[in-house]
Amino acid sequence: MDILTLAMVNFFVKGTAADEALKVAERLRQHIENSIIDELPALKLTVSIGISTLVSGQNFHELVQQADQALYSAKQQGRNQSLHFQAANCD
Numbered sequence: 001m002d003i004l005t006l007a008m009v010n011f012f013v014k015g016t017a018a019d020e021a022l023k024v025a026e027r028l029r030q031h032i033e034n035s036i037i038d039e040l041p042a043l044k045l046t047v048s049i050g051i052s053t054l055v056s057g058q059n060f061h062e063l064v065q066q067a068d069q070a071l072y073s074a075k076q077q078g079r080n081q082s083l084h085f086q087a088a089n090c091d
Contacts, residue, residue, distance in 0.1 A: 017053070018051070018053040018084050018086070021051050021053065021084070022051055022082055022084050025049040025051055025082035026049075026082045028047070028049070028082075029046075029047050029048075029049055029080070029081070029082050032045050032046070032047045033045060033046055033047070033080065046079060046080035047080065048071055048074040048075045048079050048080060048081060048082075048083075049071065049074065049081075049082040049083070050066075050067045050068060050069065050070030050071025050072070050073070050074055050083060050085065051067060051070055051082065051083065051084040051085065052064075052066035052067040052070060052084070052085040053084070053085070053086075066085040067085065069085060070083045070084060070085040071083075
């Protein structure tokens with residue numbers, strides 16, 4: 001079995017509440033999972049997504065660090081899922 005790994009990509013959505021961010025991430029995850037690459041139709045694509053929400057007094061580095069921790073939790077919990085930092089019990 002060949003495994004293709006994509007490096008982590010961070011993207012940010014300004015003004016999005018945690019529940020809405022999780023919905024957006026889950027729609028993206030499902031879209032990727034249901035995608036078919038014409039040249040490799042047997043290839044199953046999956047993605048794990050970590051989400052964090054900026055809170056008052058938090059800096060950018062902490063925000064990214066929490067999203068990374070949520071991502072690693074998603075991978076540890078079976079991959080191919082979206083997890084929010086607080087919901088993932090990462091703290």
